[in-house]
Amino acid sequence: MEFEKITSNKYSFMDQKNNKNAIIMLRESGTKQVIFVEGIEDLIIYKILYKNYLYQIAFIESKGCDKVSEYLDKSLKLDDSKRYYGIIDRDFINDTERKEKLEKNNRLYIHNFYTLENYLLDYKILSEILKTKDPYLENNLKQKEKKLEEEIKFIIETILKDYLIYGICNWIIKDYNMEEKNKNPKFEKIGYLTIGIVKDKIESSIYHKLKIEENELNRKIEEKNKSLKFQSIDDYHKILSGKKIIHQLRKDVEKIEYLPTINDNDLDFKIKIAEKYNEKNIKIKELGDFIDKIVKEIN
Amino acid sequence: MKVLRIFLYNTGVHKKRVIEFTDNNGNFKNFICLAGVNGTGKTTLFDLIENLGRFLNRKVQLNDFSINIERENVLSLVDFVQIDFLIDNKIISVVIGDEKYIQNDNTKEQMFIIENNVKEIIRKFEDDLKSQTEEKNISMIEKTRFEFYSREFAKRAKRLKKTKNNKSFFPVLQEISNNIDKNLIQNQTNLPFIYYFSDNDKKIIDTRYKILPKYELRYDIVHKYSPSQDDLKGLLVYFDYAFNDKYLQLVEWINKNIFEDKEILQIDRPNFNVLIKTNTGDTHNIDYLSSGEKSILVILVNIFLFANEQSIILIDEIEKSLHPQFQEKLLNLIKKLQKERGFQVIISAHSRKIWEDLQEDEIIDLTK
Numbered sequence: 238m239e240f241e242k243i244t245s246n247k248y249s250f251m252d253q254k255n256n257k258n259a260i261i262m263l264r265e266s267g268t269k270q271v272i273f274v275e276g277i278e279d280l281i282i283y284k285i286l287y288k289n290y291l292y293q294i295a296f297i298e299s300k301g302c303d304k305v306s307e308y309l310d311k312s313l314k315l316d317d318s319k320r321y322y323g324i325i326d327r328d329f330i331n332d333t334e335r336k337e338k339l340e341k342n343n344r345l346y347i348h349n350f351y352t353l354e355n356y357l358l359d360y361k362i363l364s365e366i367l368k369t370k371d372p373y374l375e376n377n378l379k380q381k382e383k384k385l386e387e388e389i390k391f392i393i394e395t396i397l398k399d400y401l402i403y404g405i406c407n408w409i410i411k412d413y414n415m416e417e418k419n420k421n422p423k424f425e426k427i428g429y430l431t432i433g434i435v436k437d438k439i440e441s442s443i444y445h446k447l448k449i450e451e452n453e454l455n456r457k458i459e460e461k462n463k464s465l466k467f468q469s470i471d472d473y474h475k476i477l478s479g480k481k482i483i484h485q486l487r488k489d490v491e492k493i494e495y496l497p498t499i500n501d502n503d504l505d506f507k508i509k510i511a512e513k514y515n516e517k518n519i520k521i522k523e524l525g526d527f528i529d530k531i532v533k534e535i536n
Numbered sequence: 537m538k539v540l541r542i543f544l545y546n547t548g549v550h551k552k553r554v555i556e557f558t559d560n561n562g563n564f565k566n567f568i569c570l571a572g573v574n575g576t577g578k579t580t581l582f583d584l585i586e587n588l589g590r591f592l593n594r595k596v597q598l599n600d601f602s603i604n605i606e607r608e609n610v611l612s613l614v615d616f617v618q619i620d621f622l623i624d625n626k627i628i629s630v631v632i633g634d635e636k637y638i639q640n641d642n643t644k645e646q647m648f649i650i651e652n653n654v655k656e657i658i659r660k661f662e663d664d665l666k667s668q669t670e671e672k673n674i675s676m677i678e679k680t681r682f683e684f685y686s687r688e689f690a691k692r693a694k695r696l697k698k699t700k701n702n703k704s705f706f707p708v709l710q711e712i713s714n715n716i717d718k719n720l721i722q723n724q725t726n727l728p729f730i731y732y733f734s735d736n737d738k739k740i741i742d743t744r745y746k747i748l749p750k751y752e753l754r755y756d757i758v759h760k761y762s763p764s765q766d767d768l769k770g771l772l773v774y775f776d777y778a779f780n781d782k783y784l785q786l787v788e789w790i791n792k793n794i795f796e797d798k799e800i801l802q803i804d805r806p807n808f809n810v811l812i813k814t815n816t817g818d819t820h821n822i823d824y825l826s827s828g829e830k831s832i833l834v835i836l837v838n839i840f841l842f843a844n845e846q847s848i849i850l851i852d853e854i855e856k857s858l859h860p861q862f863q864e865k866l867l868n869l870i871k872k873l874q875k876e877r878g879f880q881v882i883i884s885a886h887s888r889k890i891w892e893d894l895q896e897d898e899i900i901d902l903t904k
Binding site (some may be wrong): 239246248260261316532 | 543544545551553554555556565568569573636637640657665891892895896897898899900901902903904
């Protein structure tokens, strides 16, 4: 008769040196459902957004998208495998590829938007947070409520459109990296510039990195632009990092003269938005369904 | 002596498992922490080590086992269990249940102590106890009834299933049996010894002595700490009178390692009390220590005095009543003593602080 072997090292597949806290959290999770998430900021936001589920779900920081997949794969070999899930950023895949991946692995959710932060860019919620920031200005702001909403919406859309070139160029870099002959060394994505958008500068950065002709790059940008078929603002959210958008938004909002200065850093600002989402019970469409499904699995 | 592994079949929550206390190369581990949510069978494992360990004494008797109507003895819940103990580099496997489930270890000499009838006797005795008396304590059962079951117990099936090399095991078992009931303090030998601190018993009870307490710890293969029998105050007072050198050594170690803002000052000889001096200069009786301080003192004093290379120390819910700072200190001091003496430690913990201070290869997680 075979006895099931129980040994130490249950969670030794996780990084014991750099991510011991995640192991402890995993052990503390007991029999709760577990969702591996990418980084510490994501972890903080998820824990606020889904505060009411924390007695049933434990979010565990994995330190990167690859680690989420790796930890999920390895935990699916454990005897309590049924409780493990993961959530990762979209990271330059088209809708068809995403659909296929979701169908192939229903335990690993890929965001519909580029990052978790993209979901936090609801202009109505943002207006609400900003307008109540200073009680002395509240009356003044009430009259301008509609105007503020419009203004925030405009700022977000402008940033998304301005930054589009980064998204497209970074996708081109990713495609380049995916080609077998270019795998070593891989190029990092280009960082978003926060002081104005200088198309030439971005392009020269790409020429420099990929060493391709100007014409070829323009052709690639054109192709990508066409294939992505930008029909709504959601399509921009699919290729642009919400982290960067929020950073730029904070800066741009400060230029609205009737608003007080925002002293928060990016994370504090995101926490405020997430708290508002939780307070108003706002469901993030597909992600919310995934979380609900995980909770239902308990029964 | 070390525990190598425990095979379980239909025993409490354990359906068909082997809990391994060895590494990938089959070498025993000196430090193991059992983790897992409530109800994953941690205490059952401690109780099994305690109860099966007793069969290493060939003169085992019915009253070596704790039987009362409040809680069933773990042996009556067992379908099959086999514990492999490593003693002098040989394996002695104690088995309760059907022999067809027995597992062999081919890496070392191995012998089996098979106790098939014990479960039935204990269960019958427990049933009899429930139906015949309102009393909850075994000592209140009529003497004849107890004697009847004791005789049944003594008649239990032939215990030692001989293996090819069985003779080489007899000296170990003989030595254990020969030393049972001898004074442990006066005969500091390197005998196999399991010392068990259960989750609720790490206390010091307030005993007021009128005469000098006679503290005697007699050798037994398993000792379960009992606040009444192993009264720490009695031990310290007795050591001060009878073994003053050891007393001074112990107190110096306690004052240096355990307490920070207080110390054991002296024994109040006329009143048989232990006096504690605080850093504000006040003195108080040892009974006024907090429950956490008592718990840490009980565990560490007993390990300091009695643990040797052949010992296994079992501590269930080690963090109970302890602030994280004290948990850290207790774990640290146990590990230090363990490294010096080489005994095996098996603890259970639900505490983040304890888990943080351990390596992943020291934790067995029983959560399913």
